Amino acid sequence: MEKPDAPSCQRNREPILAVLRDHFADRRHVLEIGSGTGQHAIYFAAALPHLAWQATDRRENLAGIRAWLDAAALPNTPSPLELHVDEVWPTQRFDAIFSANTLHIMSWAEVELAFARLPEVMTANARLAVYGPFNYGGRFTSESNAAFDAWLKQSAEHQGIRDFEAVDALAAKAGLRLIEDRVMPSNNRCLVWSR
Ligand SMILES: C[S@@+](CC[C@H](N)C(=O)[O-])C[C@H]1O[C@@H](n2cnc3c(N)ncnc32)[C@H](O)[C@@H]1O
Numbered sequence: 001m002e003k004p005d006a007p008s009c010q011r012n013r014e015p016i017l018a019v020l021r022d023h024f025a026d027r028r029h030v031l032e033i034g035s036g037t038g039q040h041a042i043y044f045a046a047a048l049p050h051l052a053w054q055a056t057d058r059r060e061n062l063a064g065i066r067a068w069l070d071a072a073a074l075p076n077t078p079s080p081l082e083l084h085v086d087e088v089w090p091t092q093r094f095d096a097i098f099s100a101n102t103l104h105i106m107s108w109a110e111v112e113l114a115f116a117r118l119p120e121v122m123t124a125n126a127r128l129a130v131y132g133p134f135n136y137g138g139r140f141t142s143e144s145n146a147a148f149d150a151w152l153k154q155s156a157e158h159q160g161i162r163d164f165e166a167v168d169a170l171a172a173k174a175g176l177r178l179i180e181d182r183v184m185p186s187n188n189r190c191l192v193w194s195r
Contacts, residue, residue: 003071004064008101009039012188016040016100016131017047019182019190023127027051027096031121033083033114034102038065041080042072044098052076056083056090085114095123100131103167104149107158115170119195128176128193131184134164142187164191 024030028051035041035055045053053076055065065080082088085106097118103111118128133145140146145161152159168178168191176193184190 001063001067003067004037006037006039009037013040013043015184016190017044019129019192020044020048023129023192024048024051024096027127029094030054030096030098031090031094032056033097033099035065035080036061038068040100041077042068042074045074045077049076052078054078055080058084085110089117090121093121093123095126097122097126097128103130103132103162104152105159111162112170115174118174122195124195126195129190131190132188133161134189135161136164138163145187
């Protein structure tokens with residue numbers, strides 16, 4: 001199978017890796033939600049060999065992820081698992097959860113469900129790192145994010161950049177406390193919570 005390519009992964013992987021180095025240094029098992037192509041998975045797993053990096057996504061993306069994982073042949077990337085927020089979740093628990101560019105693709109109902117179900121897959125001291133664009137105080141942080149939001153909604157009505165405050169409220173309800181909100185290139189953020 002030809003490996004799928006997400007060029008954004010090349011651009012954002014270094015700044016994301018810097019966050020993971022800080023927050024996942026003492027972690028062991030990462031669950032990645034919405035791995036997409038799997039390019040982040042192999043990059044982060046290679047750079048952070050102390051982690052077992054469990055890639056997941058909806059069933060239709062698993063073959064592409066597997067193609068990247070097979071080509072990289074890393075010892076710390078188990079076979080990708082199906083995770084569909086409103087259908088299938090893994091049965092193990094993880095001490096770290098990572099997700100990039102997913103909350104604006106899921107419907108808001110799916111975002112709510114994702115946070116409601118997170119405690120089932122988290123160990124008692126787990127951390128959650130989420131990368132992507134967010135609004136603050138009901139406003140876009142840039143013109144380019146406003147244009148991106150319009151494009152998302154045009155592509156599918158349920159998509160859209162989420163409000164940081166609303167997402168943080170879901171995290172709080174799931175027993176998570178925000179420990180960092182890092183400004184990232186291209187008007188993105190990396191939000192890190194701890195249980
Ligand atoms: C924009 S892509 C991001 C992929 C990758 N994380 C990246 O940064 O390149 C959004 C991903 O979210 C996944 N996704 C969307 N809705 C989902 C749901 N309800 N459950 C699980 N994954 C979902 C998609 O399958 C897709 O892989």
